[in-house]
Amino acid sequence: MKIRHAAIALLSFAALTCASAQAGDDTLYHQFGEKAGLERIVDDMYANVIADPRTAPYFENAPIKRIKTKIVEQFCVLLEGPCVYTGRPMRRTHEGQNIDRAAFDALVEDLQAAMDKNGVPFHAQNKLLAKLAPMYRDIQDRE
Template sequence: MTHPKTFVALAVALSSLLAAPAFSEPAAAAAAATAAPAGLYQALGEKAGITRLMDDFVNRVVKDPRIGNHFKDTKPAALKESLTDQVCQLSGGPCKYEGADMKSAHADMDINKGHFNALVEVLQVSMDAQGIPFAQQNRLLALLAPMHRDVITVR
């Protein structure tokens, strides 16, 4: 069963897609980093909290029957570290994400909208498990949602 808050949070996140200008990935990351909602980094528990969140998230996502196969050739520890840096930077923290741009990273993965939505659902379950308030979940999802343009490769 779908998490009851998933549709509300997804709607909030997707609403930012309609209003967000189309940037190249580096420009989007820079804009998001400078436009991070005030206090989001702290609300996520700073680097330690984000690390716990990404540990939980990756542990769940690699086992998810809908999307786990997309991660079969991925080293979970490296994915956790990369995602921690990315979320830390996007949320206004001091980290610097140095991984691949989203378009390059997902180019050969055959990801569709259903896969993307499943990933959002798993992230929400992880955020709930970490005790992140719903409003803060939506703030993070709104930062991540524009990435769908580069992550979804099957239209």
């Protein structure tokens, strides 16, 4: 599966998209199916990353339940839902994992497939991806 060109363009302009979001607007959260929808999306995304040879090695021996819980929390916060993220900072969580751009892009593709499977509208997907894109700076390999 190739990364959609529109998603790449939106990732480049993440700051613009995030700045235009209305505070307290839970419309995007509802488009993702609220917490139950996010849990389904994260379950499907995790199944995708485990099956994907480009991402699977990063998840060997990983605490699956904790990871899923924290990703749901994080997505919920980014989508302006009624959640609190209780996980560690991204830099600390991914430290020493040698994550490069190719692995990050593969995970994005796996997430897109999960969102497609769960009927998330394309424009809503792009809004979430735009909010996630700046996190690459915090998870990338620094060596």
